[in-house]
Amino acid sequence: MISDVLDRLLRAYRHMLIEKAISMGLTELQLSALLVAAEGVNTVVKLADRLMVAQPTATDTLLALEKKGFITRHRVGKTTVIKLTDKGVKAVEEVKSLFAEIDGIAQKIGGLELRLKLLELIAELQKRGLIEAKLCLTCRFFEEGFCKLLGKKLSVLELRAYCLDYQPAFTTRPL
Structure with missing residues (x-):
């Protein structure tokens, strides 16, 4: 599991x-x-x-x-x-250097694909009402890789795991 x-x-x-x-x-x-x-x-x-x-x-x-x-x-x-x-x-900056080390390791084992899969996992948990998240994949402004709010197509690295401008594209189902 x-x-x-x-x-x-x-x-x-x-x-x-x-x-x-x-x-x-x-x-x-x-x-x-x-x-x-x-x-x-x-x-x-x-x-x-x-x-x-x-x-x-x-x-x-x-x-x-x-x-x-x-x-x-x-x-x-x-x-x-x-x-x-x-x-x-x-x-x-000191903490970000630690994060950079983690990112380097993650890049070697899965890179962008790993990032996208983790974002998709968060999105699915949110859709099921298990967690709260404010990420691009579940935002009403995001459609087929394009952010209507920013007016541009987002790369996997640009997909936000938390967005201050987030507005839900759906309502979560009750537990």
């Missing part, structure tokens, strides 16, 4: 992230928030949604990151906007 392989992979990946977070003086959630903020998610509401946590949890996480010097926060109207500091950018 593939579920045991996915379980092992997830556990190893999570352990690796926890170890990296600890080495930086962060919690796993703080490191995840930093990585998400680096992707351009710059408000508390969007960050909470992306991390799948309650808004107060996201706020507490960001307060800790600010105290540790990884981000700055400022108000724009009623919205709190997040920005990485130089220390935050450096931390993200």
Whole structure:
């Protein structure tokens, strides 16, 4: 079965992230928030949604990151906007070098085909209502490899596993 392989992979990946977070003086959630903020998610509401946590949890996480010097926060109207500091950018670059190593290994064993199959697995789980995801393959703007929102055909590398502009193409069936 593939579920045991996915379980092992997830556990190893999570352990690796926890170890990296600890080495930086962060919690796993703080490191995840930093990585998400680096992707351009710059408000508390969007960050909470992306991390799948309650808004107060996201706020507490960001307060800790600010105290540790990884981000700055400022108000724009009623919205709190997040920005990485130089220390935050450096931390993200360090983690991304670790991700690059994983990507290199994945490229050798399956590359683009492996990426597409994993995205298809996520899409199918979402269609069955088992998980929440905001990926291109299940977006109303995506049709036959073309993103109507961006106005272009997307390569496998451009297919997003999480999109801020996502709108569902279907409703999930109840469990």
